[in-house]
Amino acid sequence: MSNQLSSGAEPCCPPLSREPLTSDWATDLARMFKALGDPVRLRMLSLIASHRGGESCVCDISPAFDLSQPTISHHLKVLREAGLLDCERRGTWVYYRVLPAALEQLSAVLATEAGVLPGSTCACAPTEPLEEAVS
Amino acid sequence: MSNQLSSGAEPCCPPLSREPLTSDWATDLARMFKALGDPVRLRMLSLIASHRGGESCVCDISPAFDLSQPTISHHLKVLREAGLLDCERRGTWVYYRVLPAALEQLSAVLATEAGVLPGSTCACAPTEPLEEAVS
DNA sequence: CGGCTGCTTTGATGACAGTCAATATAGACG
DNA sequence: CGTCTATATTGACTGTCATCAAAGCAGCCG
Numbered sequence: 005m006s007n008q009l010s011s012g013a014e015p016c017c018p019p020l021s022r023e024p025l026t027s028d029w030a031t032d033l034a035r036m037f038k039a040l041g042d043p044v045r046l047r048m049l050s051l052i053a054s055h056r057g058g059e060s061c062v063c064d065i066s067p068a069f070d071l072s073q074p075t076i077s078h079h080l081k082v083l084r085e086a087g088l089l090d091c092e093r094r095g096t097w098v099y100y101r102v103l104p105a106a107l108e109q110l111s112a113v114l115a116t117e118a119g120v121l122p123g124s125t126c127a128c129a130p131t132e133p134l135e136e137a138v139s
Numbered sequence: 140m141s142n143q144l145s146s147g148a149e150p151c152c153p154p155l156s157r158e159p160l161t162s163d164w165a166t167d168l169a170r171m172f173k174a175l176g177d178p179v180r181l182r183m184l185s186l187i188a189s190h191r192g193g194e195s196c197v198c199d200i201s202p203a204f205d206l207s208q209p210t211i212s213h214h215l216k217v218l219r220e221a222g223l224l225d226c227e228r229r230g231t232w233v234y235y236r237v238l239p240a241a242l243e244q245l246s247a248v249l250a251t252e253a254g255v256l257p258g259s260t261c262a263c264a265p266t267e268p269l270e271e272a273v274s
Numbered sequence: 275c276g277g278c279t280g281c282t283t284t285g286a287t288g289a290c291a292g293t294c295a296a297t298a299t300a301g302a303c304g
Numbered sequence: 305c306g307t308c309t310a311t312a313t314t315g316a317c318t319g320t321c322a323t324c325a326a327a328g329c330a331g332c333c334g
Contacts, residue, residue, distance in 0.1 A: 020181070021188035021237065024203070030178040030185070038176025042292080043165040046155070046172070050165070053156035053251075062311065068159075072294050077312055079292085096301055096310055102156065104251040111249035116188075116239040177322080197281065207324050212282055214322085231280055231331055 019115050036110055039086035044069060045079050049088060052100050059101035154250050171245055174221035179204060180214050184223060187235050194236035 025033070040046055051068060052060050066076050080100060083089040088107065091100045160168070175181055186203055187195050201211050215235060218224040223242065226235045 020185045020242070021193065021239075023185075023189050025182050025185040027178065027182065030181040034176055034178040034181050037172050037181070041169055041173030041176040043162065043169040044292090046165040046169050047160050047162065050155045050158075050160040054158050058156065071292095073311075074295080074313080075293055081312080082291095093300080093311090098311060104156075107155070107249045107251050111246045111251075114242045114246035114249070116242050116246075179322090201281095206322095208281075209283080209325080210323055216282080217321095228281090228330085233281060 018113075019117065020113050021116055033110070033113060036086045036088060036106065039082050039088055040110075042079070042082075044071065045083055048076075048079055049083060049102060052089065053102045053107075057101070058104070059099050061097045061099050063097060065100070153248075154252065155248050156251055168245070168248060171221045171223060171241065174217050174223055175245075177214070177217075179206065180218055183211075183214055184218060184237060187224065188237045188242075192236070193239070194234050196232045196234050198232060200235070 040049070047068070048065060051065055052058065055064070062076065062080065065080075066073060069076060080089065080091070084091060084100075086106075088103060089100050090103055091098050093099075175184070182203070183200055186200055187193065190199070197211065197215065200215075201208060204211060215224065215226070219226060219235075221241075223238060224235050225238055226233055228234075
């Protein structure tokens with residue numbers, strides 16, 4: 005649960021194809037990728053991310069899936085513990101929001117040399133929370 | 140096993156955060172992410188990708204892991220069936236190589252709006268095989 | 275041909291993940 | 305305080321996964 009994000013010591017996340025991953029770093033990344041390795045969770049993440057402001061209430065998510073309520077809650081927990089989601093209680097409802105820095109980090113790791121645009125040595129976003137994500 | 144890559148019908152892969160993933164597309168993506176959801180496989184992929192030419196022999200991969208040889212073979216098969224690796228037999232040895240387009244596709248899906256550089260609506264590489272990956 | 279090396283497949287086993295029903299907690303509202 | 309709604313947790317079940325030993329397959333080489 006110690007993402008490179010929180011440490012802040014490393015400069016950035018080099019792409020997977022530049023040099024072999026260390027065992028620790030691979031373990032950390034694998035935890036996040038494993039959370040993405042389920043169609044339901046991917047759709048959840050996408051559903052939340054594509055909402056206005058990148059957040060949405062559980063009651064908005066549930067009806068999109070033909071699953072029991074505990075199962076929905078379980079998947080959200082997995083995504084949360086992987087560091088991909090954050091949640092906040094507002095009154096009766098709980099709102100989930102994506103952590104863009106985490107997604108960006110994974111995206112940068114998978115980026116191949118050819119795909120990185122010249123001049124941008126790293127595609128990691130500087131932990132920008134969530135602003136004008138919607139036009 | 141039907142990646143969007145092979146179909147070629149769709150223009151490209153929109154980021155996860157633009158609109159909710161369809162169920163089919165999420166299933167396809169999840170299959171690939173699940174393959175990445177293991178530290179061993181991540182390190183294998185990285186090891187192969189960071190080799191010169193983006194390919195390497197199994198005998199180069201095995202000694203990097205404290206696992207039995209069948210287990211190594213199993214993980215390589217998982218990555219291959221996920222469409223992330225390709226393999227080719229040359230004499231006694233089998234060489235594995237990464238499929239950059241697949242990595243680029245996943246990278247693009249995870250890219251957040253903020254992370255996408257202006258002007259580049261899509262970061263998918265045009266299935267470029269593997270060229271001057273090493274400087 | 276026969277053995278040798280590199281890799282894959284098969285079969286078995288223990289661990290883990292996805293799912294649900296039942297139960298618990300937390301806040302809103304009378 | 306009691307009840308109602310929204311979400312989380314627990315426990316149980318089933319299926320899938322990571323792993324290894326053993327056996328199989330494919331080229332080399334003597």
